Amino acid sequence: MGTRKKICLLVFGDDCICQNLVSEVLQHCTYEVLHIGRATDAMNAICKRKDALSLVLTNLNRLSTKGAEIIQVIEKELNLRVSSMMPREVELDTEGKECNVSSYLIDFMDMNDMRELWQSAARKAASGVEENGYKKSDALTSHVETSDCEERNQGQNRKRKETEEGMETSEECETKKKPRLNWTPDMHQRFVEAIQKLGYDKAVPKKIVEFMNEPGLTREHVASHLQKYRTNLKKGQESSTDFSYGLNLTKESTKPLYGSSLSTLNCNPSQRYSSPFDGNSSVFSTPSPLIRQSYLLNPNLLASMSTLAVQPHIHHDNSNQGVLSHVLSPKLSSFDTMLHRKQMNREGPMEFQPSFVPKMPLRGNFTVYGDEKRSMLLAVPNRRQSSHHSLAINQPNTCDSNFRFLGLRVVNDELQFGDKSSISCTDIQRESSSSLTTDWVSGNADSVSISSGSLNPIPQQQSSLPFLESLVQCEPFPDSFPSFHSGEMSESFISQQQATFPPFYTLYNENSPPGFSAQGISSSTSPEQQLSVQQPTDDSENYAEMFLIDDHQSVSLSVPGNSGNFSSTQQESSSLEVPPAVLEINSYGGEEDISALLDATDAEHPESLWDEDFNDLLFSITN
DNA sequence: TAGTGAATAT
DNA sequence: TATATTCACT
Secondary structure: OOOOOOOEEEEEOOOHHHHHHHHHHHHHOOOEEEEOOOHHHHHHHHHHOHHHEEEEEEOHHHOOHHHHHHHHHHHHOOOOEEEEEOOOOOOOOHHHHHHOOOOOOEOOOOHHHHHHHHHHHHHHHHOOOEEOOEEHHHHHHHHHHOOHHHHHHOOOOOOOOHHHOOOOOHHHHHHHOOOOOOOOHHHHHHHHHHHHHHOOOOOOHHHHHHHHOOOOOOHHHHHHHHHHHHHHHHHHHHHOOOOEOOEOOOHHHHHHHHHOOOOOOOOOOOOOOOOOOOOOOOOEOOOOHHHHHHHHHOHHHHHHHHOOOOOOOOOOOOOHHHHHHHHHOOHHHHHHHHHHHHHHHOOOOOOOOOOOOOEOOOOOEEEEEEOOOOOEEEEEEOHHHHOOOOOOOOOOOOOOOEEEEEEEEEEOOEEEEEEEEEEEHHHHHHHHOOOOEEEEEEEEOOOOOOOOOEEEEOOOOOOOOOOOOOOOEEOOOOOOOOOOOOOOOOHHHHHHHHHHOOOEEEEOOOOOOOOOOOOOEOOOOOHHHHHOOOOOOOOOOOEEEEEEEOOOOEEEEEEEOOOOOOOOOOHHHHHOOOOOOEEEEOOOOOHHHHHHHHHHHOOOOOOOHHHHHHHHHHHHHHO
């Protein structure tokens, strides 16, 4: 019967690898999985889809106090069964006992356990209430009793092959009907890697299958996935023709971004605002999806990221500091999750996030410069000044210090990242004298008081960034891509970082698909042309965004390009209303989680346990 | 046999 | 609607 309601199992935890494993196993058993990352996200999802859930699966032993509380709420107030996934040899910790979970200790990779779990969930649901005119219990019981393949076959292929009617024995359905394959993020990543390795033109299903070496994965699976992949690619190229300044922003992706005012963090969970890894928010539309993929999925990058991994700190108190640490610490997990979500949900070529992911001392003062070309420059005082945290909002950094610069720009068909240390502010002043007028913001990461911008000279022009040194081409990252070490933001660390980070990255990929068209800013554009700001249309609100990570938090900096007409000679432009720059905390509790949450719940206005977390975070940072 | 586009199913 | 499967054709 087509009206049969599936049991949903919800998996959450802070370990994305674990999640993927469990999800895979569950789905292999044809269970519907609501795959959620954080506990708070899960909470919101549970509230939204409570009726559809029969059981909640979690890896409790990895959760913090917050997670334990949430589990209590799930069990007691929502009356849902919670099972804890952990290897049998692991004993429940104190939190687990307090939580009083349903104590399902399972090896979460074991298929038999999954089947057991399924039946347990069915039994639980069987005692449920009547709903929509049919008894849940009936449906669920029969669900269990019905073979999976029979379930899958219902109503399937009736039009295609009438000859198959009456042949639905169980053996036949085993052999004839493939279980629907779920492309996990990991699988897709390897799929993309295969394409990159083989080359776009040479990547055919058979070779991809061989490359991926995935048990059970057939050529047909890959062919299908490849078809979708190519279709998306094509769509992306078609839609990327309409953009200005090398940008391609959609209305819905950008609008919410400007809805919030800057003096506070953009932290309204009901807003689907942009993120470096949110496919809805392309900042720079770069030419090649492969570039994007390479960048996001580059093993070297991931390898280097992995050295940033900090073990989640489990805090057993409820103080703000505890929450803060919990929220901020599991960096890699969060970032990794972002990547996976990115691949899974946004594998199309439409978007590229020019996210510069250096590890950098965010604890110091910094100034963000942006221009209408969506270039972005971050000036960080060198360590001589790094202990100085007294810069006033809206005031540029003092000019007797040296700065380190991080920046990004789109030049022709390339997205470029820049990094340069040891330039004095004097140089900036000199160079900026004839330069762009633009928005700027300054702030102090410790206080998170990124201010609304006023118009100030930007030290750079789009077409030339003299403070950034020679280009280093790589494909897409050099083998020598540095591995940063986790640690405190000590002077020695900063020094080490400056010593090891290559001065400049240019991303390119020779496997770029045909039809690849140059996009971005023409270097022949005169400064005047560059300065003739276009009134943004509904579809072209632009901003630059840079994604930064350090040991304690990841931060996305967004600098809207402009919303008014002004030029370098328009000094009175300070009276213009300048769109705010936005600082987003992208760690646990950050917007990528909300994005995922929104995706998962289809909620327009998710309730927010998350809110709580984020407020705690804000409080902790700002006090 | 493999690759691909399109129809169909979920 | 998005995505996976299946089919038909080359």
